[in-house]
Amino acid sequence: MFKSLHSREAKIFCKNLIAARKNADLTQLEVAKRLGEPQSYISKIESGERRLDVIEFWRIYKIFGKSFEFYFQFDEKPEGSEKRSKTLKAASGKRKKKRSKF
Secondary structure: OOOHHHOHHHHHHHHHHHHHHHHOOOOHHHHHHHHOOOHHHHHHHHHOOOOOOHHHHHHHHHHHOOOHHHHOOOOOOOOOHHHHHHHHHHHHHHHHHHHHOO
16 A cells, blocks of 8 residues: 655655745744644654644644745655766766776
8 A cells, every 4th residue: 555654745745844944944843842742743744754634734834934835846856866867877878988998
């Protein structure tokens, strides 16, 4: 069975939560205190260890002040994917050159 908690989209969502918190210049502890939760609550959400229900997300959304769309940008290329593909192409080109010398 597909586990959405470990999906690419879930990872992007967590990354976006972290970015929103940092853009708001808040620590995990500060956010947790505003929500009346321990710091570990925010840590587990950001690491993807804990799911958020819609009400929990709404409470965090109000603190960070980002648009809903900010958190759900799943259709974009993963960050660094272009850089990785260029690196792979360069590495495979080097291997081909070495092979052609023999």
